[in-house]
Amino acid sequence: MKRQPFVLAGTAVAPGARATLEIPLAGLYTHTPIYMPVQVVHGRREGPVVFVSGAIHGDEINGVEIIRRLLRSPLLKRMNGTLIAVPIVNIYGFHSRSRYLPDRRDLNRSFPGSDSGSLAARLADTFLSNVVRAADIGIDLHTAAIYRENLPQIRADLTDPILAPLARTFGAPVLLHSAAPEGSLRRAAADEGIPVMVYEASEALYFDEVAIRVGVRGIFHVLRALDMLPRAKRSPRHTVVLRTSSWVRAENSGILRILVGLGAAVEQGTVMGVISDPFGEGESQVVAPAASVVIGRSNLPLVFEGEALFHLARTRQAEHVEEHFEVTQGIVDEPTPDLVDEPPIV
16 A cells, blocks of 8 residues: 655655645744744655654754754665654744743743743744644754753653663663653653653754764664664664762852863762862862762853752763763764765864
């Protein structure tokens, strides 16, 4: 039986074809129309429907580049199932280089949204109604907020029997078990019975070649695990599962000198940074409360009392994570046969 066309937002995509479509959004007050760009790749054979989204926070641009490379891969010509790629969900924030929407709301705390609510609520409702509900599984691409940096990691609810093995298959250095926050895309999708994992890596408004390559390869690993692409000879790298994490905060205001990098294994009492005043007359140490691995950190040396500085995850495999991340950083020099050959971003 011949496979049927895939219909998204009123556009039909034939089997074996791809199409770029535009979902209408609220226009600007300058009478300028705004659209959410979406590309659909509809395979010739049956298979799952997977969406991949980027820039839900408008300043998180690594996901845009990950999706660009994914869509250029010649492997997609042999794909089963259907891929929905949305590189820029928050068009408004992306245009203004801002995490937020013009109404200062966080889109990833505005789901499931409403067609009669705020601008953020309407955008959330549009994305959920037109894209998420059309899919079986989702991969949402993020970075840390501005002035922060994340170790490449997957965040997922590992109690989900469908999501747990796929999250491990992604092959990021770490996999953080976390319940979806209220108002997030993950939570709204889970309520619809659609499992979504989040890939977090690097920082806002910055291209990171390692983070990008880990993200692209991870998506390919997931698509292969779903039998949407031919299986690879090489298995994904091992990922360390982390169950709990917390932020270490500044005990006083001052200028921070950071002493540990992402992926570093720290012991209880390890000095991770030093906060001093501009004269150097008063200093305080920022120490690790327990044996952990650094999965996120602030990159801004100017800190106020109470500010989050180091994101730590407790694990007995901290040294393994450190070694894994060191190996991961060599990914830039590895061949990428699944992708169009192009020079790395430096």
